[in-house]
Amino acid sequence: MVLLEVDDLKVHFEIQDGWVKAVDGVSFSIDSGETMGLVGESGCGKTTAAYAITQLLPPNGRIIGGRIFFKEPPRVAAYRKEYDEKLKESPKARQRELSRVKRKLDRVDQAIGGSAPEVEELKDRLAALNYSFDLIGLSKRKDGSLDDYNEEIRKIRWTQISMIFQGAMNAFNPVFKVGDQIVEAITLHEDVEESVARERARELFEFVGIAPDRIDNYPHEFSGGMKQRAMIALALALNPSFIIADEPTTALDVITQDRILAEIKRLQEQLKMAMMIITHDVSVVAEVSDKIGVMYAGLIMEIGQASQVFKNTAHPYTAGLLGSFPSIKGEKRRLVSIPGFPPDLVSPPTGCPFHPRCQYAQKRCREERPEGVTIEPGHVSYCHFANKLWEKLRRTA
Amino acid sequence: MSETNTIVKVRNLKKYFELRKGFLSIGKDITYVKAVDGVDFDMRSGEILGLVGESGCGKTTVGRLLTRLEDPTDGFVFFLGRDIALIEGQDVKVFRRNIQMVFQDPYESLNPRTTVTQTIMEPLLNHHIGESPEERLEMVVQAMEDAGLAPAKEYLNRFPHELSGGQRQRVAIARALAVKPRVIVADEPVSMLDVSIRAGVLNLMLDLREKYGIPYLFITHDIAVARYISDRMAVMYLGRVVELAETDEVISNPKHPYTQALLLAVPVPDPDAKHGRIDIKGEVPSAADIPLGCRFRPRCPKAFKGCGWEARDFIDWLGEKGYLAEDNKLRQAIASFHPDGFVLRMTVNDGADPNAVVDLVKDLVAEGRRAHPLLDSVEVIDTLMTDRVIEIDCRPAPISADALAAELFTLLESTVAYEEPDHPMHGIIADMRLEKNRLIVSVGDDAQNLKLAEAFLEDYIRHHRRRNRPEFKGVKSISASPANMTVTLTCVASKEPAVKTAEDVAAHIEKRLAAEGTGDLAKSTLPIETKKKRVRVRILGPESNWSRLLEALKELVTANRKEDEGFAQRVSRIRIKTVKKPQKTVATKFIRAEEPPLFDVGEGHQVACYLFKGGRLGQPPATERGSGQPWA
């Protein structure tokens, strides 16, 4: 079942010389219990996309477009897509449909009332027309900035969607004990006694493999790996159904990284947690993801099941990224670097943003932004020539 | 010539940083962060040697020692046969030119206010390379094109902020290359680069090695990168190289338990290659408090009896097994624990009987012996008389003039290596010979050479005296004879350094005690301490052990045996000294183990692990074998 659906999200940052198009039309969905890996080079917009989901943007960030649906019932989602298709971009038609459904609901409600299937259906239709499960609709201000203090959002953030920040090792306040910071997070959101919260904190420590008696330590008394585990404990404190982990192991040594990844796998297996793991390291995503989205210059280039993206690669950028990554397994082959360097997102290339570096680029690539091409169910490549290149790329990747 | 093949030799290299504990600790014991603690490796011409390990294991420090950005606490780096610590004056410039460094952060290592041209030109000007500005510019362009910055004219006038990370790193490489160095030390040169750009810089470095045959020391924490780029690989753990071999061999056939764990932890860019995990325990210990014996032991799943278990391991084990709980008999009998290396002293409560404590400990050790190699390496459990110590006063032994000349000869032969084409004495020193207390160095027939050799030898002796060979003050004169075209070094009798005396005496006692038919005395004797010119010996057990030990030591002095000659000469007095009030104490002594050196397992594969003592995997005897599981 779909837990989170991001639809054509655009987030830009206002700077002196214009707008940084950090996320410029990104769509994907995550099922409950599923882990999606979002991989891409530095600056391609991974963190920005994640921040938009938790509704935390820097002051100069603006939501330019798109919606983020969370825990939307399947039928509502189906109606919503039906309406979006039918009503296209016509607000007037939507308005008319809205009043029609409302009137009908009033009528039927009075006639049969209660929870008759017909009433339920109309309620779902109404929710679909209103985008009731869109997080962005809740907090977006007129100018596109997000209202951090929106009540509805604050209820969801941390309790339902929580986040392990990039550079989490420094996320704890150095002057308070680690355990106290977790206890505070719990008591702030839930109406429980402090002693109950403390007991929960100890259990969480135990779960992430830190001796519970270390909850009285200060952050500096922890190693980098321990801080990262404590951060996971904090993210779990309020039993969220979705965790976003931004570069959770990047600053860590391999042995510690390996332990944190094992921890993440345990969250997947034991708690059936849905997750989004953001990283630039393709071996890390390979290890923990069910599904992988490859991002470049604010856009998704390719998305699919891990094995589809890795084995049946259908986008030249993915092929390039995989081909430039050394491994300790398999034959030693010469790495192929991608020529050039990632673009500046204030004025990204027209058409397909990868075209200046792509060996297959044609005229069309400079002019038209590629639509998604479905290779197999669930496997989509945003390349004009995906169908043609697919055979070739999958051999080289 | 075998020497030419080896460009850099690193021997027993150490770098300790002083660690001050707060402001008020002046005069207290200083502790040291042992960043590099006895590293050995060679770099051969044309090869890329990968130096890998987790952060903080000392890789960067090794790189800085190699380039003389840091002075070693001990040990040597020989560059083309010369001890780099002795390079002085004009030669420093030549050295700096020959060994270039590329750093991790290409932004920080380039001056933001100079253009690419200026940046690459600077070392050329510094080293007076190139005849004219035009020629130098040509060299800059060549270096840039070599580094993949082509066409060069597009980049010549750019500033660092106008370049991408990958381009900046290429500029840093071009700068290093421009002066045609003999070695490049590259410290994490691709870690800060974007993934899509890394491969380009790695390929560039491989191509340049192909083209110019310049060897690199390639420092990285990323084992997949090291596998890709290096021919041989050295794996570091906590300040030491624990495994060294051909890269493919390390990757496909790792032998050290640490390397094995490290490789298992590396994720692979393939969703089907889910790997198994072996768990090595805990975290890397602090470099300021390195375990004795094998430094990997506290985390090693294969550790066995001979790996050097310590008192603190024992305390941990007691805790885990509940012996330190308030209501435990042992805990109740003991007032305090004092772990000190291989010896655990336990101060017994007033009301308790030390002999009963000895029995208690013996019982629990006997019980656990099967299950844990730690207990298997308990050597003695006995009472300790804390009120006395055997003190031995030492005096430095003389070195005869002839012996000193001979020692000088060996030293010069081993380190000067004037056959080496790049050595400043190459083609100058022609031969050396020993005549009693004189070392005679002959040069070719150029009078200029005579002067050069004389100056070199003077420097050489002065440096060694200052550094760690004070006995060289016995080199009385260095005189050149234009008639014979020789320089003669004349020695007189000298004296060994006092600290060395006490250490030699201590080592000798240990050796003799073990060799005599006094096995139990040797076992019960605690590790011998030295303090300046004094040696202090303690023994476990009753009064009678003390008198037997005293007798045995005196016997060593009076015995008229050849092997004890030096010892007798160095000892001026032996006596039992009363030091403080007696205190009821029981001690547990563990088998001592040194740090495992690099054992050769064939084909240049070296492993610092006792499992490989004597070459291949010497299966330890059944009682010594680890269970392959982390110790519970």
Ligand SMILES: Nc1ncnc2c1ncn2[C@@H]1O[C@H](COP(=O)(O)OP(=O)(O)OP(=O)(O)O)[C@@H](O)[C@H]1O
């Ligand atoms: N507050 C801000 N103001 C202006 N530009 C910003 C801001 N935050 C991010 N950006 C820009 O937006 C783009 C995407 O940034 P983002 O942090 O999402 O990248 P990322 O993929 O997470 O990169 P990394 O792997 O380095 O963390 C970059 O070009 C970045 O410079």
Ligand SMILES: Nc1ncnc2c1ncn2[C@@H]1O[C@H](COP(=O)(O)OP(=O)(O)O)[C@@H](O)[C@H]1O
């Ligand atoms: N200048 C210094 N003063 C004190 N400690 C240092 C200094 N430089 C390095 N160290 C310590 O020495 C150890 C090795 O450091 P380093 O050589 O930088 O490791 P690596 O490059 O392998 O990460 C670490 O414990 C580090 O904190």
Ligand code: SF4
């Ligand atoms: S759309 Fe064109 S430029 Fe973009 S990846 Fe495909 S072939 Fe390359």
Ligand code: SF4
């Ligand atoms: S010597 Fe070998 S077996 Fe023993 S602790 Fe060290 S690595 Fe492990």
Ligand SMILES: [Mg+2]
């Ligand atoms: Mg980021």
Ligand SMILES: [Mg+2]
């Ligand atoms: Mg370093």
